[in-house]
Amino acid sequence: xxxxxxxxxxxxxxxxxxxxxxxxxxxxxxxxxxxxxxxxxxxxxxxxxxxxxxxxxxxxxxxxxxxxxxxxxxxxxxxxxxxxxxxxxxxxxxxxxxxxxxxxxxxxxxxxxxxxxxxxxxxxxxxxxxxxxxxxxxxxxxxxxxxxxxxxxxxxxxxxxxxxxxxxxxxxxxxxxxxxxxxxxxxxxxxxxxxxxxxxxxxxxxxxxxxxxxxxxxxxxxxxxxxxxxxxxxxxxxxxxxxxxxxxxxxxxxxxxxxxxxxxxxxxxxxxxxxxxxxxxxxxxxxxxxxxxxxxxxxxxxxxxxxxxxxxxxxxxxx
Amino acid sequence: xxxxxxxxxxxxxxxxxxxxxxxxxxxxxxxxxxxxxxxxxxxxxxxxxxxxxxxxxxxxxxxxxxxxxxxxxxxxxxxxxxxxxxxxxxxxxxxxxxxxxxxxxxxxxxxxxxxxxxxxxxxxxxxxxxxxxxxxxxxxxxxxxxxxxxxxxxxxxxxxxxxxxxxxxxxxxxxxxxxxxxxxxxxxxxxxxxxxxxxxxxxxxxxxxxxxxxxxxxxxxxxxxxxxxxxxxxxxxxxxxxxxxxxxxxxxxxxxxxxxxxxxxxxxxxxxxxxxxxxxxxxxxxxxxxxxxxxxxxxxxxxxxxxxxxxxxxxxxxxxxxxxxxxxxxxxxxxxxxxxxxxxxxxxxxxxxxxxxxxxxxxxxxxxx
Ligand code: SF4
Ligand SMILES: [Zn+2]
Numbered sequence: 001x002x003x004x005x006x007x008x009x010x011x012x013x014x015x016x017x018x019x020x021x022x023x024x025x026x027x028x029x030x031x032x033x034x035x036x037x038x039x040x041x042x043x044x045x046x047x048x049x050x051x052x053x054x055x056x057x058x059x060x061x062x063x064x065x066x067x068x069x070x071x072x073x074x075x076x077x078x079x080x081x082x083x084x085x086x087x088x089x090x091x092x093x094x095x096x097x098x099x100x101x102x103x104x105x106x107x108x109x110x111x112x113x114x115x116x117x118x119x120x121x122x123x124x125x126x127x128x129x130x131x132x133x134x135x136x137x138x139x140x141x142x143x144x145x146x147x148x149x150x151x152x153x154x155x156x157x158x159x160x161x162x163x164x165x166x167x168x169x170x171x172x173x174x175x176x177x178x179x180x181x182x183x184x185x186x187x188x189x190x191x192x193x194x195x196x197x198x199x200x201x202x203x204x205x206x207x208x209x210x211x212x213x214x215x216x217x218x219x220x221x222x223x224x225x226x227x228x229x230x231x232x233x234x235x236x237x238x239x240x241x242x243x244x245x246x247x248x249x250x251x252x253x254x255x256x257x258x259x260x261x262x263x264x265x266x267x268x269x270x271x272x273x274x275x276x277x278x279x280x281x282x283x284x285x286x287x288x289x290x291x292x293x294x295x296x297x298x299x300x301x302x303x304x305x306x307x308x309x310x311x312x313x314x315x316x317x318x319x
Numbered sequence: 320x321x322x323x324x325x326x327x328x329x330x331x332x333x334x335x336x337x338x339x340x341x342x343x344x345x346x347x348x349x350x351x352x353x354x355x356x357x358x359x360x361x362x363x364x365x366x367x368x369x370x371x372x373x374x375x376x377x378x379x380x381x382x383x384x385x386x387x388x389x390x391x392x393x394x395x396x397x398x399x400x401x402x403x404x405x406x407x408x409x410x411x412x413x414x415x416x417x418x419x420x421x422x423x424x425x426x427x428x429x430x431x432x433x434x435x436x437x438x439x440x441x442x443x444x445x446x447x448x449x450x451x452x453x454x455x456x457x458x459x460x461x462x463x464x465x466x467x468x469x470x471x472x473x474x475x476x477x478x479x480x481x482x483x484x485x486x487x488x489x490x491x492x493x494x495x496x497x498x499x500x501x502x503x504x505x506x507x508x509x510x511x512x513x514x515x516x517x518x519x520x521x522x523x524x525x526x527x528x529x530x531x532x533x534x535x536x537x538x539x540x541x542x543x544x545x546x547x548x549x550x551x552x553x554x555x556x557x558x559x560x561x562x563x564x565x566x567x568x569x570x571x572x573x574x575x576x577x578x579x580x581x582x583x584x585x586x587x588x589x590x591x592x593x594x595x596x597x598x599x600x601x602x603x604x605x606x607x608x609x610x611x612x613x614x615x616x617x618x619x620x621x622x623x624x625x626x627x628x629x630x631x632x633x634x635x636x637x638x639x640x641x642x643x644x645x646x647x648x649x650x651x652x653x654x655x656x657x658x659x660x661x662x663x664x665x666x667x668x669x670x671x672x673x674x675x676x677x678x679x680x681x682x683x684x685x686x687x688x
Binding site: 126 | 449450451452453476477480481483484487488490491494495496497498499511515516517518519520
């Protein structure tokens with residue numbers, strides 16, 4: 001095995017070249033060796049924690065294990081159907097990528113192309129930009145002219161990495177056909193992997209709900225109309241606190257045009273028991289604000305960015 | 320009586336006129352309104368013939384179609400439709416424009432319409448074409464049939480934009496989150512120059528031109544409507560300020576980063592275009608079908624070729640001028656087809672058919688048999 005090729009494949013495991021390398025080794029995704037499986041789990045854990053060191057080894061076996069861990073980790077992450085785990089996994093892979101790109105500036109446009117964005121002489125189409133740029137580089141501040149943006153060298157790697165992030169999170173959120181070896185142990189994997197995501201929210205504690213959620217609950221109880229967005233916020237929030245479906249459904253009972261079956265379907269959908277199988281989380285505080293749903297903010301709100309973190313924080317503080 | 324009359328007239332219109340099918344009609348969801356704007360949706364028409372047949376036989380007061388394409392337009396709930404893409408839509412409405420009219424909020428006058436038209440032109444000529452690089456062929460401008468315009472961008476590159484991408488685009492047009500000045504080496508502040516692309520150039524050039532052509536802060540204020548603390552400092556150092564806009568070294572003027580930020584934000588607030596961002600971001604939205612009648616006015620929602628010349632109170636009139644006798648329910652004056660009509664409560668009057676239909680749709684009059 002060509003050493004340089006192998007190292008390239010490890011750094012950029014999503015590229016067509018890397019896939020070819022994997023193919024050449026004859027690696028069978030349906031039957032991963034134990035050490036690959038272990039490394040894949042570890043990879044997920046590293047991604048979730050956001051800490052990783054590049055492998056430095058001369059042993060081909062270790063290098064190959066590293067290479068194979070990528071496709072296997074993807075399957076495992078997807079198997080959990082856990083929205084937040086998938087997001088964090090994808091973010092981790094993106095962080096790995098931006099690190100490699102910093103060392104390989106000459107590869108920027110080649111890697112970008114692999115991810116479906118065309119960059120030539122640091123120019124990128126706005127259509128690629130809005131799909132690729134991280135939140136901290138909003139389009140409004142980009143030098144946009146005739147549909148094209150001239151990008152600063154410094155932020156190019158971040159843009160490329162963010163593209164990988166959004167691609168992965170989309171890909172892994174879809175239902176995929178999983179080889180039997182994995183699906184048989186799906187629940188065991190899921191349990192193990194989910195234990196990496198920091199905190200379990202524990203028993204339901206209504207006193208710890210954030211003000212925005214309390215406002216919505218009151219509105220629902222008073223029978224105010226519940227358009228899609230607030231309904232989604234409320235049900236995805238409550239689903240995550242572990243409130244039983246029936247209680248959530250009952251909460252909507254006073255809202256206009258209440259339809260019990262539809263509501264139940266909806267709540268189960270948010271819980272990932274229907275449809276795509278993905279458990280949804282409510283939007284971040286920033287998005288909540290955007291939808292004008294961030295209401296009656298209190299002091300604790302200033303130190304959190306997500307209604308669920310408000311909840312877990314307050315719960316912890318109350319103990 | 321009113322309803323019967325309107326339906327008869329609408330049917331007449333649909334029988335005589337062929338409504339053009341929107342591109343990829345078979346992948347669009349349709350919604351119709353027999354009473355309200357939309358009282359049933361999830362409909363699908365395979366082709367223009369089926370659509371026109373439906374319009375002639377069911378005669379809805381409103382019909383709208385989805386910006387989105389679906390694999391199964393009739394499926395429900397929404398996720399089962401399986402969206403495969405969507406046009407990019409901009410909605411400019413008299414509501415969004417700040418005109419100080421005295422009439423009730425839900426009405427429109429020629430002042431409001433002029434304002435919306437100006438905003439629409441600014442959107443097209445100041446943003447969509449120069450910044451986004453869209454061509455005339457990519458843009459369809461539609462009069463909604465009542466009080467505003469929709470711009471449908473049907474370029475391939477926008478079809479797969481997700482909600483977030485659409486949000487970035489409306490936020491660009493609305494100049495939200497704008498921040499152009501950054502600290503750099505040697506404690507300098509860097510900003511855009513008069514040649515910069517995008518918002519940077521718009522702001523730097525506007526500042527440059529306005530500073531150059533104004534004698535003092537008072538004149539600057541008159542031109543821009545702005546008077547932030549930075550401006551006094553700018554006029555105390557006018558040459559340096561012009562130099563700053565030419566070179567992009569904004570620290571040539573003793574103005575703090577925060578003060579620059581405030582000035583940039585305020586100025587952008589004057590240069591931005593006001594639009595309803597929810598319409599752009601909501602990919603499930605249904606929009607008035609061009610060529611169809613608007614049940615609240617009896618005017619036709621139409622594609623516009625020359626926006627500048629377009630007169631929203633004449634061009635979309637499709638009915639004739641046979642006199643029709645009506646009895647007003649209230650006092651009212653309105654402008655239509657370049658004529659002013661005055662209604663006096665309970666005082667029967669003859670109106671040309673198009674004006675009668677307009678007034679009936681607005682619920683201002685009753686028709687005589
Ligand atoms: S800051 Fe966040 S948690 Fe607090 S009210 Fe607003 S959305 Fe809710
Ligand atoms: Zn007006």
